[in-house]
Amino acid sequence: MELFYDILKQLIRIPSVVGAEQPFFMFIKRELEERGITVEYYDGVLVAKGDNPERGYISAHSDRHGLVCTGHNEFQYAAFIAKNKADLTGDSNSEQLLHNFTARFVDEKVQAYQPWSGTYLGLGSIKEAYLCQRRNNIIFKIDGFDYLTPGMPIAFMDKLDIKDDLISAQLDNVISVAMIIYMYAIGYQGTAFFTASEEAGRSWRFLLEWFRRFDIKTNELLVLDTSPYPTLEELRNIDIVLRHRDSNAVFRSPLKDKIKKIAIKEKIKFNFKDTYLKNKMQKNRTISSLGTTELGRLIFATKGEIQGTTLQIPTIGYHTVNETTTKRAVESMIKVLKEIYIS
Numbered sequence: 648m649e650l651f652y653d654i655l656k657q658l659i660r661i662p663s664v665v666g667a668e669q670p671f672f673m674f675i676k677r678e679l680e681e682r683g684i685t686v687e688y689y690d691g692v693l694v695a696k697g698d699n700p701e702r703g704y705i706s707a708h709s710d711r712h713g714l715v716c717t718g719h720n721e722f723q724y725a726a727f728i729a730k731n732k733a734d735l736t737g738d739s740n741s742e743q744l745l746h747n748f749t750a751r752f753v754d755e756k757v758q759a760y761q762p763w764s765g766t767y768l769g770l771g772s773i774k775e776a777y778l779c780q781r782r783n784n785i786i787f788k789i790d791g792f793d794y795l796t797p798g799m800p801i802a803f804m805d806k807l808d809i810k811d812d813l814i815s816a817q818l819d820n821v822i823s824v825a826m827i828i829y830m831y832a833i834g835y836q837g838t839a840f841f842t843a844s845e846e847a848g849r850s851w852r853f854l855l856e857w858f859r860r861f862d863i864k865t866n867e868l869l870v871l872d873t874s875p876y877p878t879l880e881e882l883r884n885i886d887i888v889l890r891h892r893d894s895n896a897v898f899r900s901p902l903k904d905k906i907k908k909i910a911i912k913e914k915i916k917f918n919f920k921d922t923y924l925k926n927k928m929q930k931n932r933t934i935s936s937l938g939t940t941e942l943g944r945l946i947f948a949t950k951g952e953i954q955g956t957t958l959q960i961p962t963i964g965y966h967t968v969n970e971t972t973t974k975r976a977v978e979s980m981i982k983v984l985k986e987i988y989i990s
Contacts, residue, residue, distance in 0.1 A: 648978065650832060654678070655807055655825040659816050662760050662802030664713030665725045665846040670765025671709055675824065675841055684831050689860075691843040691853030695827075697836030703988045704838050704955070705830070706854060707823035707871045708845030708941060712966055714757065714787055714801040722787040722801060726846040751967060752776040752787065756804040759795055768799065803968045815971040818962060820845070822972070823871035826981060834989050842941065851944040858953055867902050868955030869987075870942045871980075873972070874920055875965030882972065886916045886979035888959035893921065894936050895943035896951075902987070903956040909986045915979045918961070958983065 663671035672693045676686045685696045715725040752773050759768035775788040808815040827839045842850035874888040892898055910917045921937050945953050964970045
């Protein structure tokens, strides 16, 4: 696992604010091309191909939450600026957590960078964050960034923290990207997608465009991501997270049963997130969303021509720089990927 954590540590240091993923894409491209993998860059999606491209289709979104300059000394949460809201449906985890975001940002260190080159533009510190009801977004006050012009992305400063059996960082979704690069390093020869703007609800469009561009259909698209849970106790009782469906579509893929069988054989503890949410609603006598995923929106848009399943790492501290999971969860997910694509 040392190689995996080396890859993850490097990736975490590269900024990838939603809508400004270019520097991160270029880093991924170099890492994979150094390993002899063909990489193609299309609008909103980086596509990697091994020697046997049809061996598998794995996808992970590459954007992370961050800020963007929207005026003189004005900074907003990048996923929810006005130009992104057309693709948000109101039932994603990000949107549901919006009203609880503000307090935890104070005193966080952030870095500004050029959206295309990735050139470092300076370091700042968040002094205030408040929810603006009129714009339905978080407005930030940051010391040291009065020279920035509109459109400049601002990423949270981040590094991997490993303590006992836990690992922490802004894991969503750099940890899945690291897994895919690691998979290529140990022999995966299929296709992988690294999508942009998932946190703004757009990534599925870029993925759909690629499949339509080449008239490719599959029922075995595997989407990797993180999945939030409320407590450390729950986290320690789950190794991987699966789904029967999300709020948009039912996941009908042979991969789902394949993963379940591997988990049972390897004594990997798994949880179906939609079942978990339904049970929670029933217990609390409430009604809420089953969540929105990139895959669900893709299945719905193609009327099932593209099908697949999700494989997620359980985390706590979702959408913070201290999002946390267990080493066992990471090892379990990699074990499943190896069984499917390399064994």
